[in-house]
Each structure stands twice: as structure tokens, then as C-alpha cells.
Amino acid sequence: MGKLTSANKIFQSMDRKTRMIILLCFLLGMTNLKAQIITYDVPQEINDTNKFVRPSGEYKVELSLDGQTFVPFVYEMPAMHVTNNSKTTAWCNFSFSGKIQVKVTPLNQKPELINILPKSAGINAIIKNGSAVFTISKPGHYSVEFEEGIYIEHPLFIFANPLEENPPQPNQKDVIYFEPGYHEIGEKYTVPSGKTVYIHGGAFVKGQIYSENSENITIRGRGILSGEEYPPRTADHMIMMRNAENIKIEGITIIHAPRYNITLRGKNHIVSNVKMMGWWFSTDGTSTGDNAIIENCFFKVNDDAVKLYSSNTYVRDCVIWQMENGAPFMISWNGRNDFENCYVSDIDVIRVEHQWDNENLAVICAIHGGEAHISHFLFDNIRISNSNWRIFHLVTRPNRWGKWNPEKGSISDMTFKNITYDGSPRIKNLIMGHDSNHPIYNLTFQNITIDGNIVSSRNQEEYFIIDDENTKNINFKTP
CATH class of the missing domain: 2.60.350.10 (Dextranase, N-terminal)
Incomplete structure (x- = not known):
């Protein structure tokens, strides 16, 4: 302690310029020290x-x-x-x-x-x-x-x-450690509460991870989880957590999903820096419960990349390559319970491969056939490139996936701002409430740029179809 005190006195006695030079050299030295691959x-x-x-x-x-x-x-x-x-x-x-x-x-x-x-x-x-x-x-x-x-x-x-922060070690308590190598864990590898599943960057794990009525589970690492050979659309999801709280998934790569890549029921979830790639219809990306954060993820999937089905969902800083089926952001097919407060920001949709006229093919999509009232969404700073389809398809109507209630089911109070679409869409955006019991209302579109043109109230009909009877208070604002 005495040596540190003496050194500090010497440092403080120096003039300001000398101290700044020493600090700068120290910081540069720390940067070089940490630089690695x-x-x-x-x-x-x-x-x-x-x-x-x-x-x-x-x-x-x-x-x-x-x-x-x-x-x-x-x-x-x-x-x-x-x-x-x-x-x-x-x-x-x-x-x-x-x-x-x-x-x-x-x-x-x-x-x-x-x-x-x-x-x-x-x-x-x-x-x-x-x-x-x-x-x-x-x-x-x-x-x-x-x-x-x-x-x-x-x-x-x-x-x-x-770089990984404090990766666990083999034989560490409460850690399930997949070391470098090939592992087969089966279709329903069950993880109990309080465990960390660590998939080393050199590990290739064939199988699916499951938990139920659990909490405080972490799945992390830099390795691969593969669903190869499992039958598409009928096998289980790659990571499935039922009635689970405080789940964190970080860093891994998921490939060959036969159905969803990640399904988390419950609340308080974080999905960070996960890479997801699948080929089949129904290979959705993420579906999470209330109070979820999805950040810094990559999606190349052939169904909805992010399902926004729960309250207080935050999606940010993700890169999405949407394949021929599904939507980068799906808001509802069959929402039953009211949900609200979803925030999506700083997203790069780098490719949208839509090529046929199906109702679920849009960047931001809702075919709301349930009885929920869905409200208070914000989409901000969404950049869309390599696409020739539409941005928005927001409708309420009966569909094969929903349980239709003749008296309720609506969408309201949503803001879409700072959205850039590079290209000329072949299909107009559609905003349409089904009837007076299933309206869409209070939507704001601000600074929406399509093919270099900012959409305003004067030119909206060039890009949007809006049903005036059951779709109320739709506003277009320029920057």
C-alpha cells in the first residue's frame, strides 16, 4: 500500500500534460494487450x-x-x-x-x-x-x-x-459442459433449474434442449446446436422452455431447426448474440414470454424471425435475412390475451426473399384472428434492403390459426418511424380492420422512406391501402 501511495503522489505532482500522456500510453497499452482472435x-x-x-x-x-x-x-x-x-x-x-x-x-x-x-x-x-x-x-x-x-x-x-466473459470451467458446480467434440443429446435433453449449459466453441451438439417449471437457466458458449435429421414441422423446437423464468441464451449458433429455434414461455428472458439458421417452413426464430430482451442476434430462417406475442418485449441491434416464407416481425395470428409495450429498434433486414402473394409475407405483419387487444408498439430505425415486397400487412380478420371472437380483437396505438426501404415494392402496404368490433386505430407512420421517397399524407395512396371504415386515425408524418 505504501508503494502505491508514493506512486500516486509522484503522479499527482506531474503537470497535467504529462499525466495525460501517461494515461494515454496506459490505455493504448491496455488496448493492445487485449486485442486477440x-x-x-x-x-x-x-x-x-x-x-x-x-x-x-x-x-x-x-x-x-x-x-x-x-x-x-x-x-x-x-x-x-x-x-x-x-x-x-x-x-x-x-x-x-x-x-x-x-x-x-x-x-x-x-x-x-x-x-x-x-x-x-x-x-x-x-x-x-x-x-x-x-x-x-x-x-x-x-x-x-x-x-x-x-x-x-x-x-x-x-x-x-x-470475447467471452468468465466462461465456466469443466466440472464446475451447476455447469453442464459440452467440451470440444461431437455430442448427441437426443430430442428432449432436460435441464433443471439453476444450471448453466455451456457449449464450447469447438463443440457440435446434435439435439434439442428442454425445461419445464424452471428458473435461472443459462445456455451459453460459441458452439453449435444442430437439429439435423429431425422431421421438419413435427419435431419439437430446438430450445423449448415451458413456464420458465430468468432464462438467458447467449453466443451459440443454432442450425437445421425442424421447428422454432427458441421458444421461451414464462417471463424475464434474454436472448443475446444467438445465430439461427434453418431451411424449413416453421423454422421460426424466437418466441418469448413477457419482459424479454432479444439483442445482437442473427436470423436466416424460413418462418417468422421474431414473434412479438408478449408484453414488454425489446428487440434491438439484430440482423435478419428473411427467407421465402414468414415475416421478420410477426405481431399476431391468434393472440388471446391482451399484450402491449413492444419496442423494436436498430434492425437491419438485409434480405427479404418473398416471391408469392401470401398473407404473412411482409416485414412487419399481423393477421390478428384472436380476441386480444394489442397496443403500444414502437418500431424505430429499421433498415430494409434487397426486397421487392411490402413492409406492412396489418389486418384483423378470422384465420385458420386464430380462435375468432365476434365481439373483440383489435390493434391500436403503434408508431413506426425512421424506416428505410431500398427498392420498389411490388405489393402495397395494407392496413385494414375487419369490422367495427375489430378495428385498427391510432397508428403513426413517421419518416418512412420507400425507394428514396418519404411517405406523407399526400402520397400515401401510392404505397398504402387503408380501409377507412374500420381503420381510424392513421397518421403520416415527415421528419
Whole structure:
């Protein structure tokens, strides 16, 4: 303690400029000390003969930091459904801090163009000697694209995770630890209250995780949870928690979901930095209970990415690639109990592959056939690109999934602001209450830009169909 006190006195005796220089050098030194890249081994079962997950035949990825080069494994999944537009989906997964260089080399083509999505990340890549080269300085989910258009046949995703904080150790109390390697846990791996399930970045876990009447469960890590070989639309969800409280899911990648990726019933949930990729209809992303946070997640799913079915749901800083079916944000098919206060902000919808006229195909969608009153939603800072469909489809009406009540079921008090749609939609947005007992009212659209044009009360009919009889107080505001 005496030495520290003496050092402090010496530091305080220095002039302000000298102290600032010392502090700056210290901070720079700490930054350099912490800058690192962590890649993960891959189980031998992930090989060229695996029909579900294999080494990519399309891409090689190299990472550079302070003169050191790291080569993360690039996974690849082939398409599973006849309607899928992508023939394969590839990704690599690593954790890092600092500023790193990423080099992506296509193995089957000479690149002529390169785009890094989301655009909001502001990443500019160059093509050099047959590779795309760019730098990243913060964690994120990035799509590296050598093709143009709405439909990309061979996407590559860079899952650049933050460094893990205090990862658990093997044999630690109340930890279920999946070490590097291949694990089969079955279709209903049950986790009791108070446990942490840790999936190491080098672990590949085939199976589904389940819990009921539980609390305080964490599922975390940088590894993979796979639903391969489970029958689509009839198997259970990948992570299913019934009547559960205080569930946290962080960092993992979920692939080949036969149904929902994550379903959390109960309340007080956090889903953070989870990557979800599936091929089948009904491979929804997340459905959570009251008081939930969904943040920094990535979705490439073939049904609704985020279901906003519960009160006090916060969705922020996510990247969504919506496949041919479903909506990035589904508000209701059959809501029975009133719910409110959902907030969605800072979302990049980087691709919407809708191509047929189905009622659930919109970025923000409600086909409300239940008796709930749904109210007080805010969507703010939503960026939509690579789409030619519609943003909004908000209606109340009977449907095959809802239990229709002739006397009630309505939508009100919603604000949609700072939404940018790059492209020309082929279908107009639809806002329509079914009848006087099922109205839609008090909606505000502010600073909605479609194909470079700001929608106002003067030009709304160019972009919107609004039923005046059962749809009241719909307002358009410019910035």
C-alpha cells in the first residue's frame, strides 16, 4: 500500500500534460494487450461425407492481427427444401477484440464485385488478388456477398463474436459442459433449474434442449446446436422452455431447426448474440414470454424471425435475412390475451426473399384472428434492403390459426418511424380492420422512406391501402 501511495503522489505532482500522456500510453497499452482472435477446433464428424454440415467448398477465410494469421473453419450447409433460394449457406465463427483484417477467398470463382452487409456497418471491402479484404473493429454479423440481386445462391456469414466473459470451467458446480467434440443429446435433453449449459466453441451438439417449471437457466458458449435429421414441422423446437423464468441464451449458433429455434414461455428472458439458421417452413426464430430482451442476434430462417406475442418485449441491434416464407416481425395470428409495450429498434433486414402473394409475407405483419387487444408498439430505425415486397400487412380478420371472437380483437396505438426501404415494392402496404368490433386505430407512420421517397399524407395512396371504415386515425408524418 505504501508503494502505491508514493506512486500516486509522484503522479499527482506531474503537470497535467504529462499525466495525460501517461494515461494515454496506459490505455493504448491496455488496448493492445487485449486485442486477440480466438478460433475453434472442429469435430472430425464435420467432414466432406456429412450431408448436413461440412467444410465449405465455396470459401476460405483468413484473419490477421499484429502480423499473425488465423484460419477459422468455414462451415457449409446444403439447402433442404425445394423452395430455398440459397443452394448453400456458409459461415465462420470466431471471437475477437481490437481491429482485425478479414480476407475472404472464393474457391470457385474470380470475384468481380463485393458487398458487405449490413450497409449500416459501413464496411468497405476491396478485391485484391482474387480475395475480398476488409477490416472490422467491433463484433457483429456480416454477410459477405460476391453476387448481386435479392436471391443469393451461396451466402457467407462472418460471425464475429465478442470475447467471452468468465466462461465456466469443466466440472464446475451447476455447469453442464459440452467440451470440444461431437455430442448427441437426443430430442428432449432436460435441464433443471439453476444450471448453466455451456457449449464450447469447438463443440457440435446434435439435439434439442428442454425445461419445464424452471428458473435461472443459462445456455451459453460459441458452439453449435444442430437439429439435423429431425422431421421438419413435427419435431419439437430446438430450445423449448415451458413456464420458465430468468432464462438467458447467449453466443451459440443454432442450425437445421425442424421447428422454432427458441421458444421461451414464462417471463424475464434474454436472448443475446444467438445465430439461427434453418431451411424449413416453421423454422421460426424466437418466441418469448413477457419482459424479454432479444439483442445482437442473427436470423436466416424460413418462418417468422421474431414473434412479438408478449408484453414488454425489446428487440434491438439484430440482423435478419428473411427467407421465402414468414415475416421478420410477426405481431399476431391468434393472440388471446391482451399484450402491449413492444419496442423494436436498430434492425437491419438485409434480405427479404418473398416471391408469392401470401398473407404473412411482409416485414412487419399481423393477421390478428384472436380476441386480444394489442397496443403500444414502437418500431424505430429499421433498415430494409434487397426486397421487392411490402413492409406492412396489418389486418384483423378470422384465420385458420386464430380462435375468432365476434365481439373483440383489435390493434391500436403503434408508431413506426425512421424506416428505410431500398427498392420498389411490388405489393402495397395494407392496413385494414375487419369490422367495427375489430378495428385498427391510432397508428403513426413517421419518416418512412420507400425507394428514396418519404411517405406523407399526400402520397400515401401510392404505397398504402387503408380501409377507412374500420381503420381510424392513421397518421403520416415527415421528419
